[in-house]
Amino acid sequence: MIAAARTILRKDLRIELRTKESVPAMVLFSITVYVLFHFGLDRDSLDGALAAGVLWVTLLLAAVIGVSRLFAAEREQGGIDGLLLSPVDRTALFVAKASALFVFLTVLEVVAVPAFGLLLLGPGLGGAFPELLAVLALGNLGVAAVGALVAALAAETRAHELIVPLLLLPLLVPVLIACAQATEPLMRQEAVAEDLGRWLGLLSLYDVVFVLLSVAVFDFLLED
Amino acid sequence: MVAIELERLERRYGERVALGDVSVRVEQGQTLAVLGGNGAGKTTLLRVLAGLLRPHGGTARVLGAALPDERWKLPAQVGYVGHEPLLYRELTGRENLYYHADLHGVPHARIDTVLAGMDVDDRADEPVRDLSKGLVQRLAIARAVLHEPALLLLDEPRANLDPAAAELVEPIIGRASGRTRVLVSHDVEGALAESDVTLGLRDGRPAPVDAELYR
Numbered sequence: 493m494i495a496a497a498r499t500i501l502r503k504d505l506r507i508e509l510r511t512k513e514s515v516p517a518m519v520l521f522s523i524t525v526y527v528l529f530h531f532g533l534d535r536d537s538l539d540g541a542l543a544a545g546v547l548w549v550t551l552l553l554a555a556v557i558g559v560s561r562l563f564a565a566e567r568e569q570g571g572i573d574g575l576l577l578s579p580v581d582r583t584a585l586f587v588a589k590a591s592a593l594f595v596f597l598t599v600l601e602v603v604a605v606p607a608f609g610l611l612l613l614g615p616g617l618g619g620a621f622p623e624l625l626a627v628l629a630l631g632n633l634g635v636a637a638v639g640a641l642v643a644a645l646a647a648e649t650r651a652h653e654l655i656v657p658l659l660l661l662p663l664l665v666p667v668l669i670a671c672a673q674a675t676e677p678l679m680r681q682e683a684v685a686e687d688l689g690r691w692l693g694l695l696s697l698y699d700v701v702f703v704l705l706s707v708a709v710f711d712f713l714l715e716d
Numbered sequence: 717m718v719a720i721e722l723e724r725l726e727r728r729y730g731e732r733v734a735l736g737d738v739s740v741r742v743e744q745g746q747t748l749a750v751l752g753g754n755g756a757g758k759t760t761l762l763r764v765l766a767g768l769l770r771p772h773g774g775t776a777r778v779l780g781a782a783l784p785d786e787r788w789k790l791p792a793q794v795g796y797v798g799h800e801p802l803l804y805r806e807l808t809g810r811e812n813l814y815y816h817a818d819l820h821g822v823p824h825a826r827i828d829t830v831l832a833g834m835d836v837d838d839r840a841d842e843p844v845r846d847l848s849k850g851l852v853q854r855l856a857i858a859r860a861v862l863h864e865p866a867l868l869l870l871d872e873p874r875a876n877l878d879p880a881a882a883e884l885v886e887p888i889i890g891r892a893s894g895r896t897r898v899l900v901s902h903d904v905e906g907a908l909a910e911s912d913v914t915l916g917l918r919d920g921r922p923a924p925v926d927a928e929l930y931r
Contacts, residue, residue: 499818578791
């Protein structure tokens, strides 16, 4: 199963490197939204809860783009049939798609978080960087698991671009709450890691539940 | 030994019956020609036999696997050439075959053999999107036979192939391959000439193979 997942992931990353359809769009979207917030709020800098909220809402909305495109090659070029005609456990497809989305989100954040720091954030991120990395990693895992599940569900529907945000965003509310709450103290003028353990614990629990749930139901999503 | 045994097979799309009351028996090594007009249910039948669609009624056994419960047994034994080449346009032909070889556990050395057999080895490192339909069809056939399947499901396999290419693929997907085949074709005379068993379909139901079949 791991070997098949690696094969599918390698294929997905290679296609993204060649087409540049998902990650650049996600990055551009995030930076555009930060610029819009900059002018919309008419503030040069944000901190605390407002900064955490703007950061995470933007990242999750950018994730919608990646999730919408996650099965694009499969949908448009018959890749799902190709996979179903291979002696491969369908869980491998879930693992590969979730891993690809995790990579996309990580690349997005490598650009979008420093851009957020430059464009909007008042306090520097330097002191709280390791804590922020932990929040980002656990947040990405949750988004990747739910995103792969929703993308598979929407893949064979005609209105997939509509279904993805309608299903994905409500499911990501717990991730948004936990990530924003964990990040808020890190973005105060005097950054402190307040209640970090509690929110990271909640994120980990969410990740475990959705990874297990996704593995359990993924087979049925690809049934005709 | 029986390769395909269908008994009153039925498949619906919502309320519409796409296949109904289809019964046929094909021995190993034989060729079944499926004939009929557009929308007659030919492609649906191939997809059911490939395990891509569940039958909704009747019984279906393919290479000993009862469908749909045992369809997990099929992928390693079935090669499918459909309307879509099942190749990623942004990848090269060789990369596509590497991908399918890895999924099927086929040694990479086999890829060169298959590419040479299809005479596409000199264009195999170009992205599929840059290739002509004929070359893509050859690659699709290469993909389908990469894992040396016992059963070939062929939906207009010679579409887009020029006469020389059609001759080239003959030992690979033709009768000379020795494999059990299900062949969908609009070339009635050609299909009848290379088949052992014939199934005519009209509106998803069995029909005699005569001039009325395409009306």
